[in-house]
Amino acid sequence: MSLRSWATVVLAIGACSEVLYFLYKTKVHQRLWSHFVASSATRKSTIETARSLDVFHQVLFFPDKERACPDFFLSERGCGRPKCPFSHKVTNFSRMVGHILKAKQSLDICMYTITNNDLAELVVKLHERGLVVRIITDDEAMNMSGTFIGKFRRAGIQVRRDYSSYLMHHKFVVIDGTTLINGSFNWTCHAVNSNNENVLITNNPEIVEPFIAEYERLWEVFDPAKRPP
């Protein structure tokens, strides 16, 4: 064969080998790419799940130094007083109330005693807006001076209570079946501005879900229709 013929054969073999190598690499690359894309998708999904959960823990301590203005924080019309004696700055009480105000569907309240006017009015308002509000309380505490249980019942809110000489001593609320407020804090005025108290607010399912289950259990246990006459 001539030199040209040899060159042609060498080039042809070279070209073929490159084509074969390219095909091989493309396949490996595709597998690699699909693996990478899958990993990205998994990560994206994990991040999105975390974001959609957006797990948070907020710890609040009381007493607040100042009383949060109920009109400023709870009323649509705001506070009109030019010399309001209460705080228009964020307090731990207004932070806690902020979570309750976000409720869209339901409020499950399990509270030893409710004598705080601001919180009681907020609960009635949310009930009037159409939220499903349920209250579990202590049978002795519901008859104490300053209790709002009668007001809740007159407003049409369902209230259940224990049937025991012992205490229904919980102090927790579940908002929309997702956010828990719990701690030492009863819904009294002293709890806000006088006592040493703590409140944990979280949407961590590991913490919230056992409280939801306990609420449903107590709601059934305290159903007056299931009591012997």
Place this chain on the structure above:
Amino acid sequence: MSLRSWATVVLAIGACSEVLYFLYKTKVHQRLWSHFVASSATRKSTIETARSLDVFHQVLFFPDKERACPDFFLSERGCGRPKCPFSHKVTNFSRMVGHILKAKQSLDICMYTITNNDLAELVVKLHERGLVVRIITDDEAMNMSGTFIGKFRRAGIQVRRDYSSYLMHHKFVVIDGTTLINGSFNWTCHAVNSNNENVLITNNPEIVEPFIAEYERLWEVFDPAKRPP
């Protein structure tokens, strides 16, 4: 040019383009690979961080149906009674006590009222073992019937209390500066076997650290040496 010459040129151009394409793909592939490897490393590191923290949340509800045998759960010699009237099975009280028994260094107790004999004896035992035990309690509750505050002070445990007509209403304990026990649960006998109560136990720093800071703040605020005479 002859047909062979044309074929040689076409093959040469084809081979060169393949070589160039291969080089380009290799570079992209390398970049892709390094990205993939880096992502794997990030994921691994995140998982390892989570593992090293080993964050847990445990929610316990009371009352327990049975009383946990204090000898079986708290005493080194165990329970010798052949017909012990108390439970040797795990209860929520024994679960909670299990966390306190793991304490190696310190126990910071911030409790409205302590009238539970089993818990009081456990605290004195841990103090005698050399753990740093501190107690913050309520000034009215510390003088109530059945309180163990006197016993703690006689045992040499530091106790501080509020100076207020309002309540030091917390019910939390920090174990070894890492694990928090908190909820509605006072250290009374009724809390264990009669009342409806909740306890959250966690080592999540987001939750524990604010309680540690609040404990240190209250410890200073309630220092009797800093009170006016």
